[in-house]
Amino acid sequence: MAMKGTSTLFDKLWSDHTVCDLENGEALLYLDRVFLHERTGAVALQSLHAAGYGVRDARHVFCTMDHIVDTFPGRGDKTLMPSGSDFILATRRETRAANVRLYDVDDADQGIVHVISPEQGLVLPGLTLVCPDSHTCTQGAIGALAWGIGSSEAEHAMATGTLRVRKPKNMRVMVNGTLRPGVTAKDLILHLIAKYGANGGAGCVVEFAGSAIQQLEVEARFTLCNMAVEFSAFTAVIAPDEKVEAYFEGKDFAPKGEHWRDAVDYWRTLRSDENAVFDIDLVVEAEQVEPAVTWGTSPEQAIGISACIPAAGDYAEAHRQEAATRALQYQGLESGNAITDIAVNAAFIGSCTNSRLSDLRAAAAVVKGRQIAPGVRGVVVPGSRRVKRAAEQEGLHRIFTDAGFEWRDSGCSMCFYAGGETFGEFQRVISTTNRNFEGRQGPNTRTHLASPETVAATAIAGSITSAEMLAKSESLSA
Numbered sequence: 001m002a003m004k005g006t007s008t009l010f011d012k013l014w015s016d017h018t019v020c021d022l023e024n025g026e027a028l029l030y031l032d033r034v035f036l037h038e039r040t041g042a043v044a045l046q047s048l049h050a051a052g053y054g055v056r057d058a059r060h061v062f063c064t065m066d067h068i069v070d071t072f073p074g075r076g077d078k079t080l081m082p083s084g085s086d087f088i089l090a091t092r093r094e095t096r097a098a099n100v101r102l103y104d105v106d107d108a109d110q111g112i113v114h115v116i117s118p119e120q121g122l123v124l125p126g127l128t129l130v131c132p133d134s135h136t137c138t139q140g141a142i143g144a145l146a147w148g149i150g151s152s153e154a155e156h157a158m159a160t161g162t163l164r165v166r167k168p169k170n171m172r173v174m175v176n177g178t179l180r181p182g183v184t185a186k187d188l189i190l191h192l193i194a195k196y197g198a199n200g201g202a203g204c205v206v207e208f209a210g211s212a213i214q215q216l217e218v219e220a221r222f223t224l225c226n227m228a229v230e231f232s233a234f235t236a237v238i239a240p241d242e243k244v245e246a247y248f249e250g251k252d253f254a255p256k257g258e259h260w261r262d263a264v265d266y267w268r269t270l271r272s273d274e275n276a277v278f279d280i281d282l283v284v285e286a287e288q289v290e291p292a293v294t295w296g297t298s299p300e301q302a303i304g305i306s307a308c309i310p311a312a313g314d315y316a317e318a319h320r321q322e323a324a325t326r327a328l329q330y331q332g333l334e335s336g337n338a339i340t341d342i343a344v345n346a347a348f349i350g351s352c353t354n355s356r357l358s359d360l361r362a363a364a365a366v367v368k369g370r371q372i373a374p375g376v377r378g379v380v381v382p383g384s385r386r387v388k389r390a391a392e393q394e395g396l397h398r399i400f401t402d403a404g405f406e407w408r409d410s411g412c413s414m415c416f417y418a419g420g421e422t423f424g425e426f427q428r429v430i431s432t433t434n435r436n437f438e439g440r441q442g443p444n445t446r447t448h449l450a451s452p453e454t455v456a457a458t459a460i461a462g463s464i465t466s467a468e469m470l471a472k473s474e475s476l477s478a
């Protein structure tokens with residue numbers, strides 16, 4: 001155990017949940033929450049039951065339908081993926097049998113797991129939360145220890161309320177200064193991954209700290225931590241502050257009255273000590289970050305909006321050169337061209353990275369009073385039913401549909417070719433999602449990751465551009 005006064009935030013979360021230390025740097029950790037979804041959750045529940053075990057405490061287990069479920073308005077249990085409804089029906093059956101709270105297809109609070117969990121106050125600062133889903137790291141943004149696990153670990157977690165884990169290393173990413181106007185958390189995380197590689201955070205819990213992080217709103221912090229797994233980190237954490245307290249106050253599952261005051265007192269201890277020792281320290285100067293876009297098939301293949309598509313020879317390491325050659329081919333791109341010369345076929349706004357109300361507001365502010373470029377297909381998928389309702393109350397859906405976007409029901413949708421939905425082969429998509437791997441949005445579909453602002457501006461312009469560039473080009477041609 002670390003000496004007093006030298007613990008990191010992660011050390012504190014870890015020791016507060018250690019049931020006992022095991023050999024080889026492993027510990028048995030107590031789990032406050034287990035979250036499931038229909039893609040991996042029903043399988044875990046089914047095999048748990050088949051092995052003769054039950055859920056230890058169903059009050060701590062939650063499940064949602066997000067991955068396979070349709071996002072077309074008026075959806076039912078049928079999905080574009082032929083076997084999709086099997087997952088949905090099995091999830092309903094298994095959660096009912098186990099007495100687990102399910103956010104079902106037609107539930108007013110349904111949505112993507114990493115969106116609804118904080119939205120309901122199911123995750124809170126200081127809690128441990130696991131889910132058989134790699135983007136569970138999103139939820140570390142409010143000072144929880146939340147990480148993605150495999151299906152068999154999910155069984156162990158549900159049966160015992162604990163999990164055996166080898167303690168990861170501590171990494172701090174200090175982001176100094178202030179992000180420039182129009183530069184977002186999405187641009188920051190793409191910048192970080194491009195700079196240090198998709199493997200940069202391997203084996204670590206990454207704490208994001210520094211003035212630029214403190215200035216981020218809570219929803220932007222989710223975006224940042226969401227992509228910690230694309231940095232290969234075990235998970236990410238950010239120390240909870242007054243913004244986090246205000247965010248949770250009054251939420252459904254947040255403590256109330258005296259319990260609230262006790263909770264906040266505890267949350268205020270959840271920060272790295274002044275003399276905390278990190279195994280690895282990285283520094284990013286916020287002013288150096290510009291709107292970022294990926295050109296290739298890994299999140300590390302990202303560049304600033306003013307840059308040109310690199311050539312394989314620009315990379316020092318052989319494996320990066322090979323990856324670049326392959327990515328250029330898959331993406332159908334020529335090196336040396338400006339990223340802003342690339343025309344797109346489609347624009348997607350959604351996913352657990354960027355589908356919260358603030359994301360939709362930011363995109364709508366760019367779209368307002370404008371039209372999608374001819375021939376470009378635009379789809380907006382709110383991250384949850386609550387986000388959808390809130391957006392509709394503000395009239396954001398009108399702004400999108402007036403511009404020519406489709407306005408959908410909530411779910412993972414075209415983030416991941418799981419529900420069977422895709423823009424199609426060789427279609428080029430500018431997307432607010434987190435993965436641009438080959439086939440991620442469908443066979444041979446080409447993905448470019450960017451912020452909601454950049455995706456919205458690109459949909460309007462028809463070729464990759466930032467909101468600032470769009471406004472400039474319009475004022476020049478006016």
Ligand SMILES: CC(C)[C@H](C(=O)O)[C@@H](O)C(=O)O
Binds near residue numbers: 040133134
């Ligand atoms: C299907 C699920 C297990 C997967 C994940 O683990 O992240 C998905 O959500 C993804 O984003 O690729």
Ligand code: SF4
Binds near residue numbers: 135352
């Ligand atoms: S929105 Fe995408 S990244 Fe997030 S959980 Fe769903 S499939 Fe995974």
